[in-house]
Amino acid sequence: MERIKIIKYTSDYYQQWNDFVAHSKNATFLFHRDFMQYHQNRFEDYSLLVFQDEKLIALFPANKVDQLIYSHQGLTYGGIVVDYAIRLDKFIAVFQAVLAFYESIGIQSIQVKIIPTIYTSFPSEELNYCCFLADAKLLKTDTLAVIDLSTDFSILKNRMEGVNRGVKHGLIVKETGSFDAFWNEILLPNLAEKHKKEPVHSLEEITYLKAKFPNQIRQFNVYFQNQLVAGTTIFESDFVAHSQYIASNSTKNELGSLDFLHHYLLTEVFTTKKFFDFGISNEWAGRKLNQGLHYWKESFGARTVVQEVYAIATNKHINCNEVLL
Structure with missing residues (x-):
């Protein structure tokens, strides 16, 4: 597979980032830089662009706190943003490269809020599989109350x-x-x-x-x-x-x-x-459910979609070395 190169986001990549978001399969306007930067004074941005032979193939919206990376504390969901053409083997290589990059600068762990499936325009659960490969720790599960309007x-x-x-x-x-x-x-x-x-x-x-x-x-x-x-x-x-x-x-x-x-x-x-999302009714990192609030949402016809948050050790990129047969 061609060489993958990781570049930390700067404003020089503003337009290229937004163009990629607009044509991705698993991003919404929340990943546009204008949205991400409205609270830039609160977060140290540490987003990444992933290139393969000079072609942009993925984005990783993220912020840094001490020696931890979050994707992204200022957003409702995060993860690796990709286009329709990406295949699973290449996604695994991107995931591995992102972990290896952060490990190389002294980051020991990243936390990712998985984007719920209702927000993607195409099947897009590659990151869920990669979390499994990397022995990621499930930190939190929230419950969204969602109506399928179709x-x-x-x-x-x-x-x-x-x-x-x-x-x-x-x-x-x-x-x-x-x-x-x-x-x-x-x-x-x-x-x-x-x-x-x-x-x-x-x-x-x-x-x-x-x-x-x-x-x-x-x-x-x-x-x-x-x-x-x-x-x-x-x-x-x-x-x-x-x-x-x-x-x-x-x-x-x-x-x-x-x-x-x-x-x-x-x-x-x-x-x-396609969907109406009432959002979560959880507290205590998903361990508690506001039953009355969730019932009110369900009484409109909403049912449960989950959103998971994982912690991934950056040194687990080695787990991906021998996945492909």
């Missing part, structure tokens, strides 16, 4: 009762280009009160990302008598509409605002998508 999914009666309450109260859903009201009036107070947390994205950051990705980041608000009562922020990729944030004020049960909102999204807005 099926005749069933919304339970109790959710439809909420939808009907929304109709009765004359709720209105509007898509808006501004996040100010939702962040300040609904999301920030909601997270502070219930979880003592702040959203992953600040208002300034989500506004910046919307400007960069106007068709992929969308905000839907629910109004009762012209007053904002609920909303959701959607990250939209080629096949998936993902609820990044869902929040409402204290009237949600009385008005049925979240039921009304998601019924509208599922039956009116995202009917041409």
Whole structure:
């Protein structure tokens, strides 16, 4: 096999990186450098480009903390980004080269959040196999609540009762280009009160990302008598509409605002998508499940897809030496 060369990402490769992401089989807009760099002040980027005879054949989005590499702490998922043409033997060689490169600079371990299969445009589980070859340690398994919109999914009666309450109260859903009201009036107070947390994205950051990705980041608000009562922020990729944030004020049960909102999204807005991803309902690195929250998602017809996080020792690249017969 031709020689593989690893190059650490710099801004000189900005366009080449983004062009490759656009034509890959297992990347979304989250891997675009404009998305990865919105929080560059928080992370030391240590992404890699993989070349074979001067041709770019793979990317590895990553950041470095001390002597650990993560792919990627600032992203929902990570891994080795490849195109449609790559075959398993070449992928194994890329995986081996990435591990060997990091080992050569003193990195002992990398952590990878596997991209869920619903986000890839073609079968793309080569990395799962390579984790097995490298004796990777499973650190975490989260459960995504996902609706396959191509099926005749069933919304339970109790959710439809909420939808009907929304109709009765004359709720209105509007898509808006501004996040100010939702962040300040609904999301920030909601997270502070219930979880003592702040959203992953600040208002300034989500506004910046919307400007960069106007068709992929969308905000839907629910109004009762012209007053904002609920909303959701959607990250939209080629096949998936993902609820990044869902929040409402204290009237949600009385008005049925979240039921009304998601019924509208599922039956009116995202009917041409393959999947609707409500995201995870886990805590404690996947060891705990928020049963009530997950049930609410399942009652729209969602079922479980898992996302796994692995730790891989870089010296395990030697395990790949004699795999091929």
